[in-house]
Amino acid sequence: MSQNNQKTLSSQRRLVQIITILKKHHLAKGIDPVKFRMILEDLGPTFVKIGQIMASRQDMFSQRYCLELVKLRDNVAAMDIETVREVIEDEYGKKLSDVFEDFDEKPLGSASIAQVHKARLKEDGRDIVVKVQRPHIYEMMERDIALVRKAIKLLKLNEVLGSVVDLNIVLDEFWHTAKEEMDFLNEAQFARKFAKLNADICYIGAPVIEMAFSTHKVLVMEYIDGFDIDNLIKLKENGYDVEEIAAKLAENYIKQIVDDGFFHADPHPGNLRIRDGKIIWIDFGMMGILSHNDKDLMKTAVMAIGKNDTQKLVDVILTLGEHDGRINYTLFYDHIETFMSHYVSADLKDINLGDVVQEIFTIAHKHRISMPKGVSMLARGLVTIESTVMLIDPHISIIEIAANHVTNHMANHFDLKKELTNSVQKLYNSSQNFLELPIQLSDIMRMMMKGRLKINLDIVESSVPLISINHMVNKLVVGIVSAGLLMASSLLCTTQMTPKVFGIPALGFIGYMTAVGLGIWLLLTVLKEKKKKK
Missing domain, CATH: 1.10.486 (PCRA; domain 4)
Known part of the structure; x- marks a missing residue:
């Protein structure tokens, strides 16, 4: 039998397996958070990963589901050393022993995408860790995603789960995230960027990435010893102030968000260690x-x-x-x-x-x-x-x-x-609102382009004719455009742009005249409507 036929057969068997598992849980009778978690666990690693992503999307899924899906954990058997050796040697094009002086066969950790081993580099004897990707994991996950889309159509799952989740959105986000996570060079770049952004903070560190030994499927980095950040007894025994550690950790995380816009997305204790007076962040596979x-x-x-x-x-x-x-x-x-x-x-x-x-x-x-x-x-x-x-x-x-x-x-x-007085604070807020007008206009335009600008009206008693609403919106738009032109023209007046009209840059002069014209038109329109009402 050809390789393509074997692959087709394998996909067919996997689809049957997926549908069998879904039927076993009687989806037609409804679903609840516990049942949904059990289904994902039965379906295997790809779906456990999907559930873990769902657990972080409280904006898309109800809190009951998110709290239940947090319980999902990778439960994958470790790869044997021969498989690990094969992956590394395929990537390096040389024997494992030519690169590493020592390689611990027992993994430090094993997950659905990769597992980690401690080793020692042959060239200089430094202790490092090697993250090795499971063979064919990309193809397996790609197959599972395609098959679950078929299962959704066959079993009409979106009709069953419509009020709970949109499975297509979940699958799209999962596959985008998984593809990034399966390219270890992305993680290597994330780790280096994090180290650079925090280089000036004396109490924060990150493992050094060995780019010369890292590939898309193998990641090599400095081995981090020291203490687990939640091992309070050991930390206190070694003279650390745990309250200071907590405060510095929190301050650094807020700095990552507010100042850098680049933050560790999974800051649990397993990804943090204390070494030589520093908080060391590890595992940069998931960054925000x-x-x-x-x-x-x-x-x-x-x-x-x-x-x-x-x-x-x-x-x-x-x-x-x-x-x-x-x-x-x-x-x-x-x-x-x-x-x-x-x-x-x-x-x-x-x-x-x-x-x-x-x-x-x-x-x-x-x-x-x-x-x-x-x-x-x-x-x-x-x-x-x-x-x-x-x-x-x-x-x-x-x-x-x-x-x-x-x-x-x-x-x-x-x-x-210094704290501003109430009157100065009001003046400051007013000036800030004025200065932010171009930004707000930009946000409005961006929302309009993305189809996200919505106007909600509460119409009381008699219904308002649509033509009146249309006139109101038109006047609002004219007012916004006029204000924008005045602001832009004022900014142009601070430049030395030529040619000039009456000492004002010509472009700014045109802007002023247009704004004044629009303002006069708007005023006359309002007065005319007021006269009609009388």
Whole structure:
């Protein structure tokens, strides 16, 4: 039998296996979180990975499902040493013994995509760890993804699970994430970038990546000894202040988010060690990346919660989120206002960040607002880092550290060292709103282009003719364009651009005249409508 026929047969058998498992759990009778977790476990490593991704998407899936799927753990038998040897020798084109002086056959850890071994380099005797990818894992996962799409159609699973999950969205995100994770050179670049961004922080470190020995399927890095970060007895015995470790760990994580926009997405204790007075981060297979705009929105969200500014938090969520369909803005605002009221009188030290994040994502889920990948990874990371630092110091408040970091960052940025009085604060806020007008216009244009700009109207008593709404929107657009032209023309006046008209750059002069014309037209239109009503 040819290789292609064998592959087809294997795929057919796997499809039958998948359908059999799904039928065994009686999906037609409904589904609950426990049943869903058991199905994923029965289906194997690919689906366990899918479930782990789902557990981090509280904006897409209900909290009940996310909490249950957190229980999923990789439960994969370790590769035998012959298989490991074959993968390494295929990648290097030479024998294992030509590269490593010593290679520990017992793995340090084994997961669905790869396993890790301790070894020693032959060229200089340095202790290192070798991460080896399972053979054919890419092809196996690709096959499983294709087959589960077929199973979804055959069993009409989206009709059964429609109110719980959109399986196609889950599969798309999983496959994108898995492909990145299966290219170890991505992880190598992530680790080097992380080390560079944190090079100036004396108490933070990362393992050195041995690029000369790293390939797409084999990753070699410095071996990190020292102490587990949650081994408090050993840390105290060796003179470490665990409260200081917790505070520095939390501060560094907030710095990764707010300053760098590049953060470790899985900061559990197993990925952190203490060595020579430094917190060493390891395993960079899953990193979160935030755009400059998303970073600014995160700062705004923290400040909005701190100031109990419901409108600002609503704006942040709607700008960040993606949704298909009409949002009931009034109801959404009410839900956010109720959420804010829970924390308005609470001390920051008493607020649990995990609860805050879960509540916001639950509200977003209710209104079918999903967050970008970087933001959902951030939510998962924040919940994980809070549980990690609280293992070290139960009295720490990561949300207080975050608020202080953001406040100090913004104060330094604007050189506001003293607290402003109420009148000056109002003037400052007004100027900030004016300066942010071009950015807001840009956000509006971006949302329009992505089809995400929604206008919600509560029409009371008699229905309003659509033509009236159309006129109202037209006037709003003219007002925004006029304000934008005035702002842009004012900025042009600060330059030495030529030619000039009456000492003003010609382009700026044209902008002013156009803005004035639009303003006069708008004023006359309003007066005319007012006269008609009388």
